[in-house]
Each structure stands twice: as structure tokens, then as C-alpha cells.
Amino acid sequence: MQIFLDNILDSHTLKAITDSLSNDALYEDGKKTAGRTARRVKSNLQARPDAVEVKGALKLIEKALMNHPVFKAAALPQKFAKLMINRYGPGMQYGTHVDDPIIAGTRTDLSFTLFLSDPKTYEGGELVLCKHDGEEKVKLPKGALTLYPSTTLHHVAEVTEGTRIAAVGWVQSRVRLAEHREILFDLHTALAQLPDTDENLEARMQTLKAKSNLTRLWAD
Known part of the structure; x- marks a missing residue:
């Protein structure tokens, strides 16, 4: 199941986050966190997790997601394995890959991308999900999110102009x-x-009874 959510963050928080992430010095080569196979197809930048600005942005995003009723209903989150900020400039892309099943000691059931750049400010950069019936290209408004199973093969198309941050x-x-x-x-x-x-x-x-009892049956 894949879902799309708009306005994950209020406008003031979204602006504060994007402004805080605009400094080039915050970013390093994304290959540092890629596995052996993914490293061959990964070309992007990642915000340094030890930077104060990055820690603050990720904390706000995690809080917003945990308070979002639809996100909670769809993901039924036990915990986050990891959050990070990625940046793609011209010529950068992330080739087809599947996310690691275990990240930071935590099983990954669901992946998400929260778009932090206005799609009008960059060309390319679509999140492309490889499905049995073909590819689905996703390029959402600033502040919108897509949530999808971590079992999905996917890639980020090459950015040909501008900067994509997510x-x-x-x-x-x-x-x-x-x-x-x-x-x-x-x-x-x-x-x-x-x-x-x-x-x-x-x-x-009766519907609530079914939902409660199935949750009780299936929950880890």
C-alpha cells in the first residue's frame, strides 16, 4: 500500500526547516551511508547527522509524523529506524536499489520521502517506484510525503537543473x-x-471490534 500526504508540516515550520538546511557546508557525500551494492549507483549529498541544524530539522519532522493521524493509521509505527536529509544537484541521481531490511538494528517495513523543495525549482529528480505493472514517477509539492513498502525497488531520477532536497x-x-x-x-x-x-x-x-481484534492478532 502506498499513500500520499500533503502538508505534513505547517508553513512556518516548513520554512524554518528548509532555511536551516540551505547551507552547503552541512552536506557530505551520500556514498558514506550506502551499502556495497547501492554505493555503485548512489550519487547525492546527505546532511551531516551531527550538525545542530540537521538534528533540529529531523526532530521536527519525526514529531510531525508521529502526530499525523493518517500517517499513524497507515504505518502503525513502532519506531523509526532512521531519518536523513538528501540533496541532489545537477547530474546527481540514485540508481535502482532496495532499502536495507535492517537499519540501525531496526527492521524496515515502510519507507517515506518528504519533499522539501518546490518542484518548480528543479528538473528531474522524480522518485521512481518499480512496480509489477510498470514504473510510477512521484514528484510532490513541497511539504508532501509518500509512504511505501520498503520491499519496493526504486530510484531517484537524475536532476538536470536546480536542487532537490528531501x-x-x-x-x-x-x-x-x-x-x-x-x-x-x-x-x-x-x-x-x-x-x-x-x-x-x-x-x-462492530467495525471497531474487527479492527481492534485484528490489531491484537497481528501486532508484534
């Missing part, structure tokens, strides 16, 4: 299997769409 991260879910998470998200959505009225009380209770 936050990426990985989540360990309380529910391991993607199929189970999708069912629970469907039930969450059904409850949200079913008016909380007296006439719907029985239907809501």
Missing part, C-alpha cells in the same frame, strides 16, 4: 505484513467515514 526515513511497524496493515487502514478509513450517530452505533462498534 527527508527520507524508514519505519518499523507494529504490524509486520503489508497486507495486514492495508486491511487495518481500510477499517480505520471506514470508521472515519461512518458518521458517529445513534443509528450507526452498532455498525461502528
Whole structure:
């Protein structure tokens, strides 16, 4: 299951984060954190995790995600494996790869990209998801996010003009299997769409019962 979320951050926080990440000195070669195979296809820059500005930005992003009701319902996050900031300039790209199954000792069930650059300011740079029915190119507005299974082959297309900055991260879910998470998200959505009225009380209770019991059955 893949979802798209707009306005993860309020406008003031988004501006503060992007302004704080504008300093070239914050970035280093992205190959430093790539595995042996990914290192061959990775050409980007990463914000230094020890920099005060980067720590502050990632803390704000993590807090916003953990407080976002739809993100929580879709990911059922147990914890984040890692968050980082990537930057792509002209000629940079990240070839086809699959994310590591374990990052920082944490299983990666879901990956996300939070776009921090206005898409009008750069050319190329799409996140390309390789699916059984073909490729899906994703290039979202500034402040929007896509969440998708970490099992997905994907790549970042070459940036031909401008600069693309994004936050990426990985989540360990309380529910391991993607199929189970999708069912629970469907039930969450059904409850949200079913008016909380007296006439719907029985239907809501039965739906909530199913959601609760399946969560209990499937949760790690």
C-alpha cells in the first residue's frame, strides 16, 4: 500500500526547516551511508547527522509524523529506524536499489520521502517506484510525503537543473505484513467515514471490534 500526504508540516515550520538546511557546508557525500551494492549507483549529498541544524530539522519532522493521524493509521509505527536529509544537484541521481531490511538494528517495513523543495525549482529528480505493472514517477509539492513498502525497488531520477532536497526515513511497524496493515487502514478509513450517530452505533462498534481484534492478532 502506498499513500500520499500533503502538508505534513505547517508553513512556518516548513520554512524554518528548509532555511536551516540551505547551507552547503552541512552536506557530505551520500556514498558514506550506502551499502556495497547501492554505493555503485548512489550519487547525492546527505546532511551531516551531527550538525545542530540537521538534528533540529529531523526532530521536527519525526514529531510531525508521529502526530499525523493518517500517517499513524497507515504505518502503525513502532519506531523509526532512521531519518536523513538528501540533496541532489545537477547530474546527481540514485540508481535502482532496495532499502536495507535492517537499519540501525531496526527492521524496515515502510519507507517515506518528504519533499522539501518546490518542484518548480528543479528538473528531474522524480522518485521512481518499480512496480509489477510498470514504473510510477512521484514528484510532490513541497511539504508532501509518500509512504511505501520498503520491499519496493526504486530510484531517484537524475536532476538536470536546480536542487532537490528531501527527508527520507524508514519505519518499523507494529504490524509486520503489508497486507495486514492495508486491511487495518481500510477499517480505520471506514470508521472515519461512518458518521458517529445513534443509528450507526452498532455498525461502528462492530467495525471497531474487527479492527481492534485484528490489531491484537497481528501486532508484534
